[in-house]
Amino acid sequence: MSRSRRRAVLIGLAIVVAVVVGNVVAYAHNAQADLSATHHFSLAPQTKGVLDQVKAPLKVTAFLNKAGAEARDARFLLARYQELNHHISFSVIDPDADPTAARRFGISQYSTVVVMYKGRRVEAPAVDELDVSTAILRAVRGGTKTVCVLAGHGEPALDDQTGAGLSKVGDILRHNAYDVRTVDLTVGQPAVPADCAALFDFGPRDPFGPQEVQAINAYAKAAGRVMLVTSSLTRADPNPLTVPWGVHFLGGLVVDPQRSEGGDPTNVVIEDLPSASPVVDGVNRLQFPASAGVAVDPGLRDGLTVERLAVTSGASWVESNPDNELQFDKNDLPGPVVVATASDDSHVDTPSGLGSAAGGHIVRTRVLITASDTWLTNDFLDRLSNRRFFVNGLAWLTQEEQLLATTAQVSTDRSLPLTAERQARILVITVGLVPGLIIGAGLLAHFGWRRRRRRA
């Protein structure tokens, strides 16, 4: 082999080594600069921590309208997850274009994400970092929690697929690895099973017995988690269950002529979500039909905090006589009206006979109360952010809080209606003017060059 050839081989080898090493190092470090306005694709360190825990193939399937910008953003976001952990794969399916796949996954609506990991399935309500990362964490952690659902007071059933039923709520619970147990405290010895990670009462109609109230409160006091979804339609008095947690059920019917839907002032739309509670993370607006009002105790005991989650507009009121009229009068309570609260009660439980310095553990009770129950039904769960509100509440109660403190995304209007005039303007400039200028400049240069050559 000649010297020059040897040198060429060596240089070739050096190039191959440089290319391989350069790419391996870049692949391993996965550094990127995010120039997008919202830094939407720079995943948070907490997400990266979650992705480090993924050690086996994990499949993310997003169900979206493929033609929309949302599907493209979903692909961009999920591609970043894949870049950070190569065990992750993803696909975006349009339920309309591929109804078989949608049926196989049991998906009935857009914007649902299914995470599959080691045979476990977890759902996320939207394709954003918060929801996808939370779903991945749940899938990776594995295990199931038992949640108990109260029955015996005329509550709608979780398998009822009619508009007034709660089958969609049942699906959310099952798809998020919760075991659902129905608890009827009206029969036998009333006691809430201790292994209930949370106790739900979705729309009681009939009154609670005193022993039931005692059992529910005893469960709640012992670091229990309760979601009480009641409304003006109930004949039960929820106050014995809500007052210990700083919330008074006012009853009545909330009327909001300013923020309501379908010309029905009792079909209230809520835009004021004043708390920083994780229950309203990512929640923009809620629709609470036939809602009653609640009031937060002005003087709360130490350790008890109550967040006002949802408040109606200043033009609303609580109608005390809804059966006869919907006009504000002196018997009505003026708005804004609180229609959802989250109570968090923490105290240190010290062993009996010992002082507080002797140690003990923190007992934390969480109670989520909504004064409407219709928002959870099949007809209304997918309206506005109702589904998100429920999923957040579920996570908050069962202490699977969402991973990331969402930063406020600056919402920028990027709409650009492509009118015929705009379309024509684009075509005239880009297809006519610019190529024309290029050709004109080219001709000028060409003839100039020929003239110069002739002169030369």
Place this chain on the structure above:
Amino acid sequence: MRQALTIGARDLRATYVSAFGIGCTAAFAALAGVLLVFDLRGNQARLDLWFSSLFVALGLLAALLAQRAFAEEERAGTLELLLTSPVRFWQVAVGKLLGVCGVLLAAIAATIVCPLLVSSMGNPDAGPIVTGYFGLLLVGVGFLSVGLAVSAATPNPLVAAAGTAAVLVALWLAGVLAGSLGGRLHAVLQYLSPTSHVTGFLRGTIAATDVAYFLSMTLVGLATVVVVLGARR
């Protein structure tokens, strides 16, 4: 490097003196305008779909531009002269790349009117536009060097253009094939595909892997040109 610049400037001049260079630049600009109208039908002032279409168009442009690089020399009988002149092969390769990159740059510059129009009508995010153009340059240079490598290997311009397109399609297919595979092979094939490396530019990010990939493509392309020219001499 001076020799490389001289070769590049000579090629660029030769391209723009002919109707080919002007035609390519004007056609690319017109195509960008047509694509813009199609891609704005989502009624959103965003250009990711437009850039994504331009990446495909760039593959065609690269095949067209690179096919002439060596074939034209061969047709004019100047290739032999070039190869026997006191110029190193890497200087020839870099010079040829600089020549076609000049045309690429002009073609890409001619599309800048599109984001300007969108900005005048709506409020697009500037980040993805910057990264999109950065990506167009990087991807264009990578594709052109692949085209030059194929062009150096054949005296026929048509074969060179078809060969370049075939190599780029094969790389694209690697990504499609990766989707049906698992394990390490999936990761390798997916990494080899340019489609997985343009996503970042479309969403507004510049990732080290994407830059490394297209720089590597350029380096490998140039090295192949040097090897092929050596073999031809």
